[in-house]
Amino acid sequence: MLRFLASRLGTAVLVLFVLTIVVFVLARIIPTDPAVVYAGPKAPPEELARIREKLGFDQPLILQYFQYLGGLVTGDWGNSLATKRPVLDEFATRLPATLELLFAAMSIAIVVGIGLGVIAAKRPGKTLDGVIRFLAIGGVSMPAFWLGLLLQVLFVGQLKLLPATGQFSNEVDYVSPITAVTGFPLFDSLITGNWVAYSDGLAHLVLPAITLAAYPMGLIARMTRASMLEVLGQDYVFTANAYGLRDGLIRWKLALKNALPPTMTIIGLAAAYALTGTFFIEVVFNWPGIGQFAANAMIAVDYPAIMAITLLGAAGYLIANFVVDLVQARLDPRVRLS
């Protein structure tokens, strides 16, 4: 286990290191002037020169890279050129909102995706299977921003059931302000018994979480269905049926456990993919997370922010895969962490 951890950690550090080089070079070969991003396009040449000197953009690129690398290690990831604040502060402010959205979306995707996959595998080729496959393909193929807008039109514009945007209503700040405990606002409202804020936050969470869940849900449903069909054809299922075990027990316990490992792999990748999926969804729903910050950073060519976001995304993928490996080893005794 220790060997596995050390190996994974070593690989992760190497991947992140190579990534810093690639992203740094890519961000800096784009013909833009970081001083212009910092000061705005109408700043006079003298001011731009002052900023280049102040922020070290007048140094050779290789020196800038090593300074950046040194900063990464010491916890100074640089300041956003657009907001002037430390990038890590920006993350600390915004990450909780994104993680709450991601958690909600992945919970929906896993529960609904696995459920639909198992149900679809019960009678392959029948109507219900067709409907579920249609939903799964729809979830995978429909662009998230489009789905988000459609849901807003339906649930906000037509049915007037849910709020359109934001994480909480503006009123919450005045009526029942949230007391920060962990920094995760919805969770904090729950543990402090702030039901006004909690119910308001839940209502705001529904549409963006469903939108973000659509892609991983489709993926998980398809993979679960395929795995279940394979497992259900195996001898031990036949034997279990011959013993007269209940159909539900066979499907939801005996077969599903063996069908899950491939699904777990997909869940890990889907979770990491969903992290980058928040870029679109947070813009559509005005969700105050890092996705919106990332979208703005890319448009502005705010390269310290872009680099940090890329590293975070990569770290997300690595962590997700690592967790999947651990869970797979737990589910399938044949898998060894070495």
Next chain:
Amino acid sequence: MAVTRMRSPRSLSALTLGSIGVLVLAGCTVGGANNDEEAGASVLSVAASAAVTTWDPVRSFSTEALYLGNVYEPLIWKNAAGADEEFRPGIAESWESSEDGLTWTFTIREGATFHDGESVDAEAVKSSIEAAKDHAGASFIWAPLESIEAPDETTVVMHLAYSAPMDLVAASTYGAWIVSPKALEASADDESYFEQGIDAGTGPYSVKSYTPGEKVVLEAYDEYWNDSAAPSYDIVDISITPDAVTAQQMLTAGEVDLATNLPLENVDTVAADLDATVKTTNSPFNFLAFFNTAKAPLDDPKVRQALSLAIPYDDIIDVGGAGYGTQSRGPVPKGIFPYSDDVPQYSQDLEQAKALLEEAGHADGLDLTLSFSSENSAEARFVPLIKDAFAKIGVNLEVRAELFNQQWENGKADPATAQDIFVLYYWPTYSDAGADNLYSLFHSSEEPFFNLSYWNNPEYDELIDEAGTLTGSDRDAAQAKYEEAMNLLVDQAPAAFLYDAQAVSVVPKGIEVADFNENYPFTTFFAPIKPAN
């Protein structure tokens, strides 16, 4: 957002729009706001696209003007075009200039206070202007200022190195806010002093809280000196919403009372949904297309004129601005000094355009490149129209969509290898488009900065230089010189002047607003907004 109690009704002065030029006010639903800490406070809820790139009022040079314009005040304010008076008092009660335009005296009002409790006096004004001249984002606007003195508590005297319109400079939205000297001292020691949302202005609102990238909450300043312009709403709760479609959703869902940035093409729909009226006024924003005069074939005025004649101006306004715009007369936006209705325009005439191209020796057609800013949705919509129109006169246009920063860097590189046509969205830093648009965009310079046609015309330079020195002492004479220069511009066509964007307000029933003030780009003034009687 609910409103439980209005502050006493006040007069309405101005309402301004942001860069996209759309401000929508939706019904401020009355009833329901229970307020723990501020029982009975009236709240205006707003979706605004403006990002805060800095809270430093001296260094500010971007979209945060939306917030700073409500928190700080300049010496004087410039009124919207068509007002009875060109200016109105701000921190200064009155002002005058010497006949030669070299000495400007401002009388500072007594009784005004900064939000941090400091008193406003001549020394405070002096230190604000000295700080601006030293390190403002727009410090260049103070270039004519040689020295400034405060002979007594209520008098500030500016001595200029050359005649300049210090009334226009003092009314600027950038580099001219009057700031508490205590905060200026603190920011001198720590450049990031203001960045947590600290404010030190005198305006009708102060910054109550700031959540980066998410929210700005403004609170009415009880000690505001101007009773007749005090805010109607106690709190303005602003959600920073960069995406226009999202802002539209928030507005139509009733989550906000007001949105500063809506998709222009949806304005009519939103207005219908909200039973609102649509108001249009001038804005300081316009679009132009520079021709690269530093290389063939656009070094030939005939080719540039031919292209100017091929452009479908009306269609561009209809598609790019959803009809909200007017064809430009030169590079000066309508309503901003020294705009003139007498400056001629091109109108589409494909036959004449073809004839001119033939005359210039390009009967077989041309291949040209055009760059535009990909994040500017209006440009993305109208550029294909230019491509289609040029194809009709045998000009094949290769279009490059680039992020503005990238487009501009490419444009400032070697003109010999740069694009042939550069589409630009522009606005003057302050309300002197002679010193800005006419000078910055077309006066010759050693290195290209915003002169992206790379045009070098001594006659034009001389006219602009002369007009610049006259603006402070004889504005009519300056106007005449500028008009001469603009006529030359249109004739020589170093750029095609596409359209001046209009500011669009969607005003629902139950709300009173004033017209947009084109002198304050990006700024929506909240104090004058109030429910209709």
